[in-house]
Amino acid sequence: MLSFKDIKFLLKNKKARDTQGLFVAEGRKLFLEAPKEDVEQVLMSKTFAGMHPEYIGMLKEHTDVIADIEDARFASLTDTKTPQGILTVIRKPHFDLQQTLAGSCPLIMILEDLQDPGNVGTILRTAEAAGVTAVFLTENCADLYSPKATRATMGSIYRVPHFHVSNAPELIEWLQEQCGVTSYAAHLRGTRSYTDCTYRKGSAFVIGNEGNGITDAAAEACGELIRIPMMGQVESLNAAMAAGVLMFEAQRQRRAL
Amino acid sequence: MLSFKDIKFLLKNKKARDTQGLFVAEGRKLFLEAPKEDVEQVLMSKTFAGMHPEYIGMLKEHTDVIADIEDARFASLTDTKTPQGILTVIRKPHFDLQQTLAGSCPLIMILEDLQDPGNVGTILRTAEAAGVTAVFLTENCADLYSPKATRATMGSIYRVPHFHVSNAPELIEWLQEQCGVTSYAAHLRGTRSYTDCTYRKGSAFVIGNEGNGITDAAAEACGELIRIPMMGQVESLNAAMAAGVLMFEAQRQRRAL
Numbered sequence: 001m002l003s004f005k006d007i008k009f010l011l012k013n014k015k016a017r018d019t020q021g022l023f024v025a026e027g028r029k030l031f032l033e034a035p036k037e038d039v040e041q042v043l044m045s046k047t048f049a050g051m052h053p054e055y056i057g058m059l060k061e062h063t064d065v066i067a068d069i070e071d072a073r074f075a076s077l078t079d080t081k082t083p084q085g086i087l088t089v090i091r092k093p094h095f096d097l098q099q100t101l102a103g104s105c106p107l108i109m110i111l112e113d114l115q116d117p118g119n120v121g122t123i124l125r126t127a128e129a130a131g132v133t134a135v136f137l138t139e140n141c142a143d144l145y146s147p148k149a150t151r152a153t154m155g156s157i158y159r160v161p162h163f164h165v166s167n168a169p170e171l172i173e174w175l176q177e178q179c180g181v182t183s184y185a186a187h188l189r190g191t192r193s194y195t196d197c198t199y200r201k202g203s204a205f206v207i208g209n210e211g212n213g214i215t216d217a218a219a220e221a222c223g224e225l226i227r228i229p230m231m232g233q234v235e236s237l238n239a240a241m242a243a244g245v246l247m248f249e250a251q252r253q254r255r256a257l
Numbered sequence: 258m259l260s261f262k263d264i265k266f267l268l269k270n271k272k273a274r275d276t277q278g279l280f281v282a283e284g285r286k287l288f289l290e291a292p293k294e295d296v297e298q299v300l301m302s303k304t305f306a307g308m309h310p311e312y313i314g315m316l317k318e319h320t321d322v323i324a325d326i327e328d329a330r331f332a333s334l335t336d337t338k339t340p341q342g343i344l345t346v347i348r349k350p351h352f353d354l355q356q357t358l359a360g361s362c363p364l365i366m367i368l369e370d371l372q373d374p375g376n377v378g379t380i381l382r383t384a385e386a387a388g389v390t391a392v393f394l395t396e397n398c399a400d401l402y403s404p405k406a407t408r409a410t411m412g413s414i415y416r417v418p419h420f421h422v423s424n425a426p427e428l429i430e431w432l433q434e435q436c437g438v439t440s441y442a443a444h445l446r447g448t449r450s451y452t453d454c455t456y457r458k459g460s461a462f463v464i465g466n467e468g469n470g471i472t473d474a475a476a477e478a479c480g481e482l483i484r485i486p487m488m489g490q491v492e493s494l495n496a497a498m499a500a501g502v503l504m505f506e507a508q509r510q511r512r513a514l
Binding site (some may be wrong): 249 | 386
């Protein structure tokens with residue numbers, strides 16, 4: 001059984017999460033939607049357990065459930081201002097790359113060096129809604145298993161196949177060669193509007209770092225640089241917003257088939 | 258000239274901002290894009306002023322610029338983890354409702370009781386990019402002039418006409434009667450996909466509270482309940498994301514005219 005110190009460490013430290021293959025999900029939704037077989041341990045504050053006694057039994061046969069933690073001590077575990085009172089320690093999900101990409105016409109998101117964990121998590125959530133096949137994250141991306149990113153996924157972290165890669169350009173080339181997937185990147189040099197391209201065949205969108213956009217190498221590897229037409233004096237959309245607008249345009253085109 | 262205590266109060270307290278008609282914008286971008294005539298006071302940390310001496314002169318003729326604040330003292334003013342070192346006290350912008358709605362075919366956002374200041378700010382930013390005519394906020398919305406919302410606007414707060422209203426249903430009816438604007442709300446009871454409606458005429462989108470969605474009264478007042486088709490097990494999109502997807506779909510249709 002993990003100690004409080006272990007759990008605090010898992011919440012704060014990416015290396016600990018990577019080494020142990022575990023992460024800590026906060027809140028009820030992430031507890032309820034977690035694949036039972038992957039849950040390692042559950043912690044509840046006294047108040048939470050008192051208000052939701054039904055939660056205590058749910059996983060008792062599968063795993064260790066500690067349901068009598070003093071509220072103040074529980075609060076000290078997390079950075080959340082108003083913790084819901086339940087933490088779930090979970091083994092990181094593993095997805096099969098070949099199986100994931102086996103279907104026809106995949107729709108793929110490539111996140112290159114995104115810095116904001118909220119953006120990374122929100123993109124996973126939106127990707128599930130838009131029917132995205134897989135999300136790839138470069139190794140310089142904010143950690144999807146950090147508490148903030150995990151919360152922002154609203155449970156999609158369990159269901160959207162996601163994979164880590166060292167860099168975007170090699171992935172873009174590999175997707176083109178192995179799967180016939182064309183990669184598109186929203187870019188200042190892009191000339192065609194994103195609504196003028198067709199995403200009905202296998203397609204990938206590359207989303208770049210919040211401050212710097214996508215790297216030159218990734219832009220060069222892409223089949224097409226596109227732009228999201230913007231009015232006013234706006235220089236760029238929020239990275240998750242740009243991702244959402246692109247994914248739902250692809251979904252719109254695919255539904256219209 | 259405002260004291261440190263006054264400024265702290267403006268940063269933390271909505272009532273103080275409402276009563277005084279002032280707000281405090283953090284960071285360089287919001288300083289540089291602020292309408293000069295509305296700036297009341299500028300504060301810089303010693304380090305910031307040393308690194309950017311050109312900023313000191315920019316508004317000196319218009320307003321009070323304090324450029325010698327000890328870094329630790331400056332940091333104590335804000336909640337930002339790594340403050341950029343510049344705060345701008347600004348009079349809230351005022352927009353003319355009649356003038357704003359005078360053009361044909363307005364595209365309008367109605368934010369009903371949104372709770373997350375980051376969502377409110379992000380919607381303003383995205384609204385500018387999507388060419389939205391005006392954003393309306395109900396009085397139970399998170400304050401657009403709070404530091405978090407202001408930062409998320411990335412400067413759009415100065416440029417996107419926005420208005421406060423007591424509630425959404427009356428506004429929806431007023432927009433229909435006075436301006437011929439049809440209001441659409443993404444709703445669980447919605448049957449038509451958002452991509453099957455036409456937003457080329459005057460249109461408004463109602464975005465509801467993050468937890469509860471839009472109120473029944475607002476849903477009833479709307480001309481049409483729509484839905485954003487979602488795959489997987491996702492119950493809803495993030496409120497700002499839903500707003501962005503709808504605004505850019507309207508923009509796509511309008512560009513195609």
